[in-house]
């Protein structure tokens with residue numbers, strides 16, 4: 001197997017554990033034996049458990065000796081809740097390490113240098129772009145800015161409406177698109193809505209499998225607004241934890257979620273407008289249905305753009321067909 005193919009497999013491993021590793025990064029690793037065959041794969045386990053490299057080494061056993069480790073993030077070099085991954089790689093007799101992204105965290109960095117010093121061949125940067133935009137996107141943002149990464153996700157008709165005139169919005173998009181949203185939720189740390197969405201839709205805001213059962217990891221549910229939420233509201237059921245934040249200030253919401261990494265903003269047009277005005281949205285995921293609704297309920301309220309020259313400019317970084325719908329991914333221009 002080529003190193004690039006092994007890295008793609010490591011990226012898949014990382015995607016699979018996304019959401020379950022908080023506050024650690026979701027990392028994937030593949031061990032190739034000395035003949036270049038896959039000997040073991042692994043992903044980061046929930047906090048306190050083994051990191052990806054250790055999982056993959058355990059799966060590889062003796063076949064790791066003289067082999068290559070392919071990892072999405074530079075192997076760590078510090079004693080946290082678990083021993084340094086560099087120690088495990090050296091103890092297993094790995095002779096070369098290929099990784100995608102250097103560790104930006106000063107405490108954990110230095111792994112590559114220690115491996116080089118120990119005589120291991122180290123190749124950084126393989127598919128770094130894919131890893132940075134993919135499984136490590138939110139974690140890297142948190143490391144660089146200290147703030148959670150916010151994705152505004154919404155479903156819209158092709159004419160930019162997020163509900164019909166009577167407020168009903170279930171469902172604009174197909175089952176396939178909604179299943180995709182549930183996968184995103186299962187990987188997120190928190191889902192944020194305003195009280196308006198809770199009153200109109202009474203959503204549960206859980207991550208569910210296609211058969212309706214709850215996924216293992218449930219994000220924190222966050223409701224923003226001054227109005228009292230009824231104890232009967234689905235968002236207060238026992239399926240997950242819920243935080244009620246009495247504010248209209250997106251920055252205060254961000255502070256309340258300061259220890260989180262991956263936040264999904266799923267509110268209606270009012271909250272989405274407030275977050276966009278405040279400049280705290282890092283990515284947009286628009287699920288666009290081939291449907292026209294017309295009427296007054298647009299996907300987003302006023303975002304403080306008085307004229308076209310002041311438009312918020314974003315750029316598409318992914319366009320994906322999902323069933324009959326399209327998922328548009330946008331990042332700031």
Ligand SMILES: NC(=O)c1ccc[n+]([C@@H]2O[C@H](COP(=O)([O-])OP(=O)(O)OC[C@H]3O[C@@H](n4cnc5c(N)ncnc54)[C@H](OP(=O)(O)O)[C@@H]3O)[C@@H](O)[C@H]2O)c1
Nearest residue numbers: 154155162167169194196197225226227267268270271274
């Ligand atoms: N298509 C979609 O993806 C989607 C997603 C969600 C909702 N929806 C639809 O959107 C509609 C609900 O819209 P909405 O705009 O009322 O929902 P919302 O944005 O979720 O909630 C609005 C409420 O949030 C609070 N709030 C928080 N920050 C605010 C701020 N800076 N300024 C003003 N209010 C703030 C206010 O509550 P208080 O008055 O309590 O302070 C406000 O009434 C429903 O028809 C629903 O079906 C569609």
